[in-house]
Amino acid sequence: MSKGSFEIGGMSQDLEIDLGLLEGVYDGLRSYLRVFLSINLRFPKNFGKAALDFMNVQAGLLESSTGMTLSNVLAPMGEVIYDQENYRERKTGIWFVFQMDKEVVHSLQKIRNKADVNLKLDLVFSILRKEGTSFIDNEMIWSLEKTSFCRGSIWFTIPQSTWVNKILPGLGWPGFLLIEIPLKHRNLNEAYENIIFEFNKAELYFNQGEYNVCIAHCRNAMDSLTRNLTKLKNGTKSESAFKWLSKVDDSTLTWIDTINKTTSSIASKPHHSGMKTDFTRCEAESIYLVTLGLMNLIGQYQE
Template structure:
C-alpha cells in the first residue's frame, strides 16, 4: 500500500508518496541508514504561475510517542512549469544506536513512523511581453506536509533490521563450548539463542519460556562445575540466583502452571511486557556469562 500526502498551491494539489518497495536499509560499516525514495507529482498552479522547489527537508519520527529519529535536507532545484511534473529524491536517514533503541522500545508489532516534509518554494509569474517570456518572483514560501509510514512487522524484523545486522539485545560474548558441561552446554546455548530470537520478534511470552528452559538446564548441571567455582559462597550465590529467578518468573506469570509447559505452550501472547521479558533475559544472560567463563579462567 502506497503511503501518500498532499498540499495545495493555489487550487492545485501537489502529491508526495512512498511505495513499499522503495524502502530499504543499508549499513556502511559504521552507520545504519533507512533509505526511502520519495516521489512527487507537482502541478503548475495556473496558466501564468509556475514554481521552483528549492529544497526539501524531511524529519523521520516515531508516530507514538513523537520522537525525532533523523533529519536531512535535500537541495532539489526543480522547476514546475508544465501541467504535471513527476520527480523523486532518495532520503538516506541515519539511524544511530539511540534511534534504533527507541524504535524497538516503543514498537509493538509493526514499525510506525511519520515523515514531516518542509518544501522551500519560490513562486513565479510567467508572462509574455512583446513576444518575450518574462518571469518575475512572486514570493517565497514554505509548504508543509506529513506522511505516515507503516512498515509491517515481518518486513521490519526479517528484512530491514536484519539487513543492518541490528539486534534488540546486544549479547555479551559467551563461549560456545564448555569442557565441564559438554553436551548439556549445547542445549543451554540452543535455548538461550531461542530466547533472543523471540525477543527480537517481540514474542515476549516465548522469550521468557526459553529463558526458563535455559535456567532449568543450567541449574541441573551446576553440580558438574561446583569444584571449579572458587568458593562455596560463590556456588551458593549462583544456585540461589537461579532459584530466585524462577520465583520471580512465577510471580510475573498470570498462571504459574504454564511454566512447566513446553515453550510453545507457555502462556498467552503478550502475557509478558517487553520490560519484564528484557529483565528476565538479562538475568539469564548474566548467569550464563558467569558459568560460561568458569573453565576459561
C-alpha cells in the same frame, strides 16, 4: 503504496511511497534507511504568469504513534512548474537517506513490540515564486518574488516481516539482536523489570566495549532470574504462578540453574597474580547470548 498530499493555492499535490523500495543500508560505519518519495506537482490555476520553483525539501522521519523524531534530512529538488504546456504538471521523485543510529533502532524495536513499524514523513518544501516579465529568444525572463514554505505529511507502515528480514539486516544489525524478549512478565512482576534493566545495562556496556562490566550485568540478570524462579518453585507465590510454572518442567529449571552457576564461575574474575583479568569481546558476546537465550525462554512462559 502509501499516499499523502499537500496543497498549493487550493491545488492538491500528491505524495506516494513505494514500500517495496524501502531499504536499509550500512556503509561500514553508519546505518541508513532509504525512502523513495514520488511527487506529482500541479500548477494552481489562479497563479497567472507566476512560476513555482521547488528548491529543496526538509524531511523529518517520525515514529507515528509517539511522534518521536528519528532522523532529519535536507534534499534538493530543482523542479519548476508554471502555466505552460509540459510544465503545468510534473512528476518527480526524491531519495531520502535517513541516518539510523543504534538508539533509534532500539527505540523502534521497543515501540513496535513484535508488530509492524509505523512511521511518518513530515515535509517542508521551500518554494521560490517567480513572475514572468518578458521573452528573450523565446525564453521566459523571470523576476524573483519571495520564498514560501508548504508543509505536507505522509504515513506509512513497514510490515514486521519486511522490517526483520530486509531492513534490519540491511542496517547491519547482527542476528542475535533480532531475538525479541517480552518487556514485561505477569508472573515475575517487579523482579522481571530488574532483570530487563540488568540485561539492558549489559547490552549498553557490550556496545561500549566494557566487556567486564557487561558480564557483571549478565550475572546480575541471571542471578535475579534464577532466584525468582526458585521462589516460585518453593511456593512463595500465588497458586496461579504454580499453574504457570508447571509449564516449565524441573529439568528446565535445573538446566537454567546449572547454566547460571557455570556462567557465573566463568565470569568470576580471578585475582591471582599472572591470571587473566579482562574478557575479550568474543567471551562477553558468548555470555551475553546465553543470558539472552534464557530470558527469551522464560519470557515466552507466562500464564
